[in-house]
Amino acid sequence: MVQSTDKANAVPGIRDMLTRLISLPSISSASPDWDHSNEAVIRTLAEWLEPLGFAVDILEVPGMPGKYNLIATLGSGSGGLVLSGHTDTVPFDDKRWQSDPFTLTEKNDRWYGLGTCDMKGFFPLAIEAAKAFVDQPLQQPLIILATADEESSMNGARALAEAGKPKARYAVIGEPTNLRPVRMHKGIMMERLRFDGQSGHSSNPDLGRNALEGMHEAMGELLALRAEWQDKYRNPNFEVQVPTLNLGCIHGGDNPNRICAQCELHFDLRPLPGMNMETLRQSILGRMQPLAERHQLNLTFEPLFDGVPPFETPADAALVKACEKLTGHTAHAVAFATEAPWLQKLGLETLVMGPGSIDQAHQPDEYLELAQLQPTVDILKGLIKEFCL
Numbered sequence: 001m002v003q004s005t006d007k008a009n010a011v012p013g014i015r016d017m018l019t020r021l022i023s024l025p026s027i028s029s030a031s032p033d034w035d036h037s038n039e040a041v042i043r044t045l046a047e048w049l050e051p052l053g054f055a056v057d058i059l060e061v062p063g064m065p066g067k068y069n070l071i072a073t074l075g076s077g078s079g080g081l082v083l084s085g086h087t088d089t090v091p092f093d094d095k096r097w098q099s100d101p102f103t104l105t106e107k108n109d110r111w112y113g114l115g116t117c118d119m120k121g122f123f124p125l126a127i128e129a130a131k132a133f134v135d136q137p138l139q140q141p142l143i144i145l146a147t148a149d150e151e152s153s154m155n156g157a158r159a160l161a162e163a164g165k166p167k168a169r170y171a172v173i174g175e176p177t178n179l180r181p182v183r184m185h186k187g188i189m190m191e192r193l194r195f196d197g198q199s200g201h202s203s204n205p206d207l208g209r210n211a212l213e214g215m216h217e218a219m220g221e222l223l224a225l226r227a228e229w230q231d232k233y234r235n236p237n238f239e240v241q242v243p244t245l246n247l248g249c250i251h252g253g254d255n256p257n258r259i260c261a262q263c264e265l266h267f268d269l270r271p272l273p274g275m276n277m278e279t280l281r282q283s284i285l286g287r288m289q290p291l292a293e294r295h296q297l298n299l300t301f302e303p304l305f306d307g308v309p310p311f312e313t314p315a316d317a318a319l320v321k322a323c324e325k326l327t328g329h330t331a332h333a334v335a336f337a338t339e340a341p342w343l344q345k346l347g348l349e350t351l352v353m354g355p356g357s358i359d360q361a362h363q364p365d366e367y368l369e370l371a372q373l374q375p376t377v378d379i380l381k382g383l384i385k386e387f388c389l
Contacts, residue, residue, distance in 0.1 A: 011048050011051060011052060011127065011131065012048070013128075014124040014125065014128050014373060015104070015111075015124075017048065017123070017124035017127065018104055018111065018113075018116070018120065018121055018124045019103075019104040020044060021041060021044065021115070021120040021123065021124070022101075022102060022103070022104045022113035022114060022115055022116065022120060023102050023103065023104075024040040024041050024044065024102075025102060026038040026040070026041045026087050026088050026089060026115075027088065027089050027090065027091050027092075027151075028067075028088035028089075028090075028148070028149040028150070028151045028152040028153070029090075029091050029151075029152055030152055030153075031091075034091045035152075036066075036088075037066030037067065038066075038067060038068060038087045038088055038148050038149075039066060039067075039068055041087040041120070041146070042058055042068040042069075042070045042087060042146060042148075043058075045070055045072070045087075045123060045144070045146055046058060046070060046072070048127055049072040049127065049144060050072075052074070052127070052130060052131065052134050053074055053134050054072040054073060054074045054130075054144065055072070055073045055074075056070065056071075056072045057070070057071045057072075057073075057165075058070050059071070059159070059160075059163070059165070061148050061149070061155055061156050061159045062159055063155075064148070064149070064155055067148040067149055067155070067156065068148055069145070069146065069147050069148055069156050069159065069160055070087075070144075070145070070146040071143060071145055071165060071166045072143065072144040072145075072146075073141050073142070073143050073166070074130065074133070074134070074138060074141060074142045074143075075137075075138030075139075075140065075141040075142060075388065076141055077138075077139060077140040077141050078140075078167070078169075079140040079141075079168065079169035079170075079387070080138075080140035080141035080142060080143060080168040080169055080170070080387065080388055081140070081141075081142055081143065081168060081169070081170045081171070081172070081383060081384060081387040081388055082143045082144075082145050082166060082168045082170065082171035082172070082343070082348060083122075083126040083129075083130075083142070083143070083144050083145070083171075083172055083174065083380065083383075084144075084145040084146075084147065084171055084172065084173045084174065084339065084343065085119050085120075085122040085123055085126070085145070085146060085147070085173065085174045085175075085354075086119060086146070086147045086148070086149075086150030086151070086156070086157075086339065087120070087146050087147065087148060088148060088149055088150055088151050088152070089114050089115040089118065089120070089151065090118075090151050090361075090362050092114050092364070093364060096364035096365075097364050097365055098112075098364075098365050099112050099113075099365070100113075101113060101114035101366075102114060104116070106370075109369065109370045109371065110367040110368065110369055110370060111367060111368045111370065112365055112366065112367045113366065113367075114366060115366070116356070116360075116366050116367055116368040117176040117355065117356025117357065117360050117361055117366060117367065117368045118175070118176055118356065118358075118360070118361035118362065118366065119174055119175055119176060119354060119356070119361075121355060121356060121368045122174030122175075122354050122355065122376075123144070123146065125174075125355065125373060125376045125377050125380065126144055126174065126380055127144070128377050129376075129377045129380035129381045129384060130142060130144065130384070132381055132384075133381075133384055133388070133389075136389065138388045138389060139388065139389055140168075140169070140387060140388045141168065141388065142384055142388045143166050143168055145160075145166060145171075147160065147339060150338075150339055153305060153306075154306075154308060154339060154342070156339075157339035157342035157343070158306070158342055160342060160346070161342040161343075161345040161346055164346065165346070166346070167346075168346075168348055169348065169349060169387070170318075170319045170348060170349050170350075170383075170387050171340075171343045171348040171349070171350045171351070172319070172323070172350075172351055172352075172353055172354075172380075172383060173338055173339060173340055173343070173350065173351070173352045173353075173354070174353065174354030174355070175336075175338050175352050175353075175354050175358075176354055176355065176356030176357055176358050176360065176361055177334070177352060177353050177354055177358070178355075178356070178357050178372075179327055179329075179353060179354070179355055179372060179375060179376060179379065180327060180329045180331075180332065180353065181320065181323035181324060181327060181329060181330075181331040181332070181351050181352070181353045182331065182332060182333065182334050182351065182352040182353060183312065183313040183314075183315065183317070183320050183331040183332070183333070183351055183352075184235075184237060184238075184273050184310075184311055184312040184313065184333040184334075185310065185311050185333060185334050185335065185336060185337055185338060185340070185352070186238065186243070186270040186271060186272055186273075186310050186335060186337065187270065187271045187272075187275070187277060187307065187308050187309045187310035187311075187337060187341075188268070188269075188270060188307060188308045188337045189268065189269040189270075189271065189277055189280065189281075189303065189307040190248075190266065190267075190268050190269075190303065190304040190305055190307070191266070191267055191268075191269065191281070191284070191301070191302070191303055191304060192264065192265075192266055192300070192301070192302050192303070192304050193215075193218060193264070193265045193266075193267070193284075193288065193299075193300070193301050194262070194263070194264040194265075194299070194300040194301075195211040195214045195215055195218070195262070195263050195264075195292060195295070195297040195298070195299060195300075196211060196261065196262050196297060196298040196300070197209030197210055197211040197214065197259070197260065197261050197262070197295070197296070197297045197298075198259070198261055199258050199259050199260070199261035200258070200259040201257070201258070201259070202256070202257045202258060202259055203257075205259065207259065208259030208261065209259070209261075209295060209296045209297060210259050210260050210295070211252060211253075211260050211261060211262050211263040211295075211297055212252045212253055212260035212263045213260070213295065214263070214291060214292065214295040214297045215250070215252060215263040215265055217291055217295070218265070218287075218288060218291055219247060219265065221287040221288070221291060222245060222247065222267065222284070222287075223245075223247075224287075225245070225283060225284065225287060226243075226244075226245040229242070229243050229245075229275075229280075230242040230243060233272050233274070233275060234272075235272045235273065235333070237332065237333040238272070238333045238335070239333075239335065240335065242272070243269070243270055243271050243272050243275060244268075244269070244270045245267060245268070245269045245270075246267060246268040246269075247265065247267050248266050248267050248268055249265070249266050250263065250264070250265045250266075251263070251264050252264065266304060270335075271309075271310050272310055273310040273311065273312035274310070274312075275310060277307050277309055281301075281303075284301065285301055288301055308337040308338075308341060309341040310341070311337075311338065311340040311341045311344065311350070313331075313340075313344075313349060313350055313351055315331065317349050317351075318349065319349045319350070319351050319387075320351060322382075322383060322386050322387070323351055323353055323379075323383070326379045326382045326383065327353070327379060331351065334352070334358070336358055338352050340352055353379075354376070355368060355369075355372040355373070355375075355376040356368045356369070356372065
């Protein structure tokens with residue numbers, strides 16, 4: 001029988017693991033031209049975790065062929081700690097990279113490559129931390145969770161929440177935060193508003209129903225709603241303390257001398273913790289329906305994607321306190337969204353914290369500072385001791 005220490009030694013080191021993960025394209029995108037399966041990344045993680053004694057469960061995301069989640073569990077119990085990350089990356093602009101995005105390249109005490117900080121780099125560090133505990137009887141399980149499609153639909157995390165997996169008590173999502181704990185972020189809503197009217201000769205307004213004029217009034221209503229929400233809701237933990245609404249793009253009409261028959265607006269809304277996305281949508285619809293009726297326009301209002309709810313974990317939560325103690329940093333708020341709301345739906349006390357900077361994420365020449373590798377492993381070891389031993 002192979003001893004646990006031999007199993008740990010058989011697993012590649014941090015650099016070798018990340019080299020392999022970076023070499024496996026796993027882009028997720030709404031564009032089919034860019035979108036990849038993440039199966040190779042998931043199977044590779046399973047290949048490393050099973051020899052360490054983890055029980056590995058690979059779950060296909062319903063309705064998304066080629067997309068998989070992985071739940072790897074060491075030990076058993078009703079509580080425990082989840083170390084979570086997403087396996088996908090964003091698309092890239094090859095012409096703007098100084099090195100091959102799929103080759104781990106070391107330069108200036110950094111590792112460069114697509115996904116180094118966002119966030120394939122978290123997995124080798126979590127596995128390295130786990131190696132220290134394969135010989136120890138855990139009182140509560142350690143779970144390494146790997147998800148699909150965070151960068152596009154977030155359907156991987158959504159599917160896990162719907163399936164009620166994994167079961168644990170605490171979860172840390174290793175998104176790039178420079179190892180500073182994050183206990184809250186805003187949500188993201190991207191919405192589509194469309195009016196359909198009737199074209200006609202512009203010399204006589206009675207010949208048509210102008211969708212562009214209706215949209216002009218609708219934009220005023222949206223900005224009025226924004227002002228009301230910003231007056232009502234404020235959170236000083238955020239750099240931008242109020243909810244935001246951005247009118248992003250608009251398309252309508254085809255010629256100056258024709259009454260505009262169709263106009264479509266896409267806008268973005270970032271709600272604060274405590275604001276319910278469906279309630280916000282109903283407030284918008286309540287303003288748009290009477291307006292459409294007055295202008296005799298057909299109304300379409302729907303999400304461009306399902307959205308990400310806002311997230312908050314209380315400042316006095318056990319996981320927040322543990323991460324603050326291990327890092328020396330007070331937990332704070334960030335503007336970007338994560339899979340945290342879905343882990344919360346599973347009943348997990350959740351926090352976001354990992355190596356790398358969000359400033360490098362989604363950028364050409366993405367990198368991870370070598371100086372953050374060992375501190376990440378040490379912090380994760382501390383969390384495992386706190387919540388699993």
